[in-house]
Amino acid sequence: MRIASFGIFILLVFGCGLTALAQDDPIDMVESEIVLPAPASKVIALNHKYDIGEILDVSWESSTSDPELVFGYIIYRSEGDNKFDSVGAVLSKINSFSDEELIPGKSYNYQIGTIGASGVALSEPSEPAIPDWELFNLEMWNIALIGFIICGAVIAYIFSAKAGRKLFIRKIGGLEALEEAVGRATEMGRPILFIPGIQDMDDVQTLAAITILGKVARVVADYDSKIMMPVSRSLVMTSARETIKEAYLSAGRPDAYSDDMAYYVTDEQFGYVAAVNGLMVREKPATCLYLGAFFAESLILSETGNSIGAIQIAGTARPGQLPFFVAACDYTLIGEELFAASAYLSGDPKQLGSLKGQDLGKVVAMVAIVLGTLAATLASAWDIEIMQKFLDNVMLGIFSNH
Amino acid sequence: MRKSTMIVTLVVVLLFIASWIFKTMTAPEVDSTFDALTQGFLVTFAAFLTLAIMSFLYQDNPFYKFAEHLYVGVSAAYAMTLGFWSTLVGNLFPRVSETLCGWFQVEFSGQHDWQFLIPPILGILLLMRLSPKGGWISRWALAFIVGTTAGLNLPRFLRSDFIEQISGTFLPLLVDWEGFGHFFSNLSLSASGQFVAILSNFVIVSGVICGLIYFFFSKEHKGAFGSASRYGIWILMITFGASFGYTVMGRISLLVGRLTFLMDDWLGIISG
Known part of the structure; x- marks a missing residue:
């Protein structure tokens, strides 16, 4: 309401200013004082599509008066009792307005006030309209289509893997070194440091890190080595403890498990980094694993790890931090390699199927890029109309946000 | 404690006191001696902590350890306090309980939104982890968080990371x-x-x-x-x-x- 009032105030001030300027011409002055502008007409209120039932779209036909004498429109709303309150204002060139934060299922009428130099001319009220919500956003059909293709492929591959079909996954360099790194730590009698990033369990990178942790913890349990896992989120600590515990159970060494293996430090980014750095120089882990979502702490951690001579394997999908890991670590899992790693290590049909399905998504992307680029090139260089239509209607129809 | 460490600690303490006195005497625009003392202490302590953290570049030392533990302790406590006052008192209580709003002196929203009881229920389920026999219940809350995140992120990533990149x-x-x-x-x-x-x-x-x-x-x-x-x-x-x-x-x-x-x-x- 305050915004609406402010808008009206601005429009009126603007209108008065123009009126003052127009006073040089006595005829204009007389006309503006006595003649109201023609009101807006054909006011229509319609339910806004694909929202949660809180918006109505109001439109009208502009006033037929001289555009220079119309300064804007005030939108009035009634809740069915013929008592109209202003809810917004727009400039004279605009003839639509979205009224937001309404109550779903309630009936509303609208009236448009045309602001002229000599006052506000009111239109006829609109027919009542009711904001409503829709179950499906049909404008996002392309997202659904692509989602169905990729998810369908994932499900098909999962069934295929479960049926016993061997799914090929290429070797991933950093993962080949994982077991070697754990073995080295065991030989040196020094611990392994596992950092799962600084994000919570709602980040897919943290989920991937916890999955890899399962495999690492299993190897640690087998080798009777020691793992340290300071974390910056309490939920991650809970999940990590579950994962490590399961790994020790499956290795047949539940007695060797301790809750102290994964512990909470602090949520604060650099407080956490200070603690991990201190831990590194005091405990001198032989292997440091940084897998998950990292921010500015990536270089600080990996440089400290480098200074104590640890083997370092990093993995993140954050493009801004990858350069630091690439520079300071022995192996880096770049982007999707982090997600592929968990499938590769576990051999779990669900994860393998998911990875294969994502590969199909990449094929779709590559084919689309080749077709789109070809169409754009032919349309641009040789003005081939059919290619332009193909690009606009087919390729951009599927691969753009509507 | 080694003799060299003691000497360094003594020097640092003396420098700290000297700096505090100097910053107190030169504190600009203060109303009272207490304000001057406080301002002098805060500037000196901030400088000390900055140098203590930077001293890690040389090697691990007691000053770094002090700054590290202080930072971790303060930030963990701050995060918990902030979570309580902003999430529970700021967001939850005004939507579910007029009585609690009265206790914590925050404004009640005017109507009870019972759907806001779902998050604290999930929170309590997570805390069941502390129970020796009911620990498995916490997995339900975790499963909800992970599943919801995956579901919400799928269309978002398809739009921003797939479709927009391709077009x-x-x-x-x-x-x-x-x-x-x-x-x-x-x-x-x-x-x-x-x-x-x-x-x-x-x-x-x-x-x-x-x-x-x-x-x-x-x-x-x-x-x-x-x-x-x-x-x-x-x-x-x-x-x-x-x-x-x-x-x-x-x-x-x-x-x-x-x-x-x-x-x-x-x-x-x-x-x-």
């Missing part, structure tokens, strides 16, 4: 094309010229395709496929190099910020 790569490889004769006769290395525009689009399209090939896990990277994959990783590495330099410059500005604090606010040898 952004629909670029003409021949820009402003009027034939080879025109191209060669107007050949120039100007940044706004035709050659650079064509090269730029070619690098984008080929880089994206070959980058995708690098992240293709279902086929061994050998032969032509392997060459394309190597081209993809080269593009990635060049991008990382540029990103590295850019970010390091940003970090330098952070360092300059701390040095300015030490030189200006603490020592006063430069004017801010």
Whole structure:
């Protein structure tokens, strides 16, 4: 309401200013004082599509008066009792307005006030309209289509893997070194440091890190080595403890498990980094694993790890931090390699199927890029109309946000 | 404690006291002696903590340990306090209980939104982890968080990371094309010229395709496929190099910020 009032105030001030300027011409002055502008007409209120039932779209036909004498429109709303309150204002060139934060299922009428130099001319009220919500956003059909293709492929591959079909996954360099790194730590009698990033369990990178942790913890349990896992989120600590515990159970060494293996430090980014750095120089882990979502702490951690001579394997999908890991670590899992790693290590049909399905998504992307680029090139260089239509209607129809 | 450590600690304590006295005496615009003492202490303590953290560059030492433990303790407590007052008192209580709002002196929203009881229920389920027998119940809350996140992120990532990236790569490889004769006769290395525009689009399209090939896990990277994959990783590495330099410059500005604090606010040898 305050915004609406402010808008009206601005429009009126603007209108008065123009009126003052127009006073040089006595005829204009007389006309503006006595003649109201023609009101807006054909006011229509319609339910806004694909929202949660809180918006109505109001439109009208502009006033037929001289555009220079119309300064804007005030939108009035009634809740069915013929008592109209202003809810917004727009400039004279605009003839639509979205009224937001309404109550779903309630009936509303609208009236448009045309602001002229000599006052506000009111239109006829609109027919009542009711904001409503829709179950499906049909404008996002392309997202659904692509989602169905990729998810369908994932499900098909999962069934295929479960049926016993061997799914090929290429070797991933950093993962080949994982077991070697754990073995080295065991030989040196020094611990392994596992950092799962600084994000919570709602980040897919943290989920991937916890999955890899399962495999690492299993190897640690087998080798009777020691793992340290300071974390910056309490939920991650809970999940990590579950994962490590399961790994020790499956290795047949539940007695060797301790809750102290994964512990909470602090949520604060650099407080956490200070603690991990201190831990590194005091405990001198032989292997440091940084897998998950990292921010500015990536270089600080990996440089400290480098200074104590640890083997370092990093993995993140954050493009801004990858350069630091690439520079300071022995192996880096770049982007999707982090997600592929968990499938590769576990051999779990669900994860393998998911990875294969994502590969199909990449094929779709590559084919689309080749077709789109070809169409754009032919349309641009040789003005081939059919290619332009193909690009606009087919390729951009599927691969753009509507 | 070793003798050398004791001497260093003593020197640091003396310097701290000297700095405190000096900053108290030179504190500008203060109403009382207490304010001057407080301001002098805060500036000196902030400078001490800055130097204590920076001393890690030399080696681990008691001052770094002190700063580290203080930082961790304060930030963990702060996070918990903030979570309680902003999430529970600020968001939950005004929606579910007028009585609790009265206790904590926050304004009640006017109506009870019982759906807001779901998050605290999930929170309590998580706390069941502390129970020796009911620990498994916490998995329900975790499963809800993970499942909801995956479901919400799928369409979002499909839009921003898949569809928009693909449509952004629909670029003409021949820009402003009027034939080879025109191209060669107007050949120039100007940044706004035709050659650079064509090269730029070619690098984008080929880089994206070959980058995708690098992240293709279902086929061994050998032969032509392997060459394309190597081209993809080269593009990635060049991008990382540029990103590295850019970010390091940003970090330098952070360092300059701390040095300015030490030189200006603490020592006063430069004017801010």
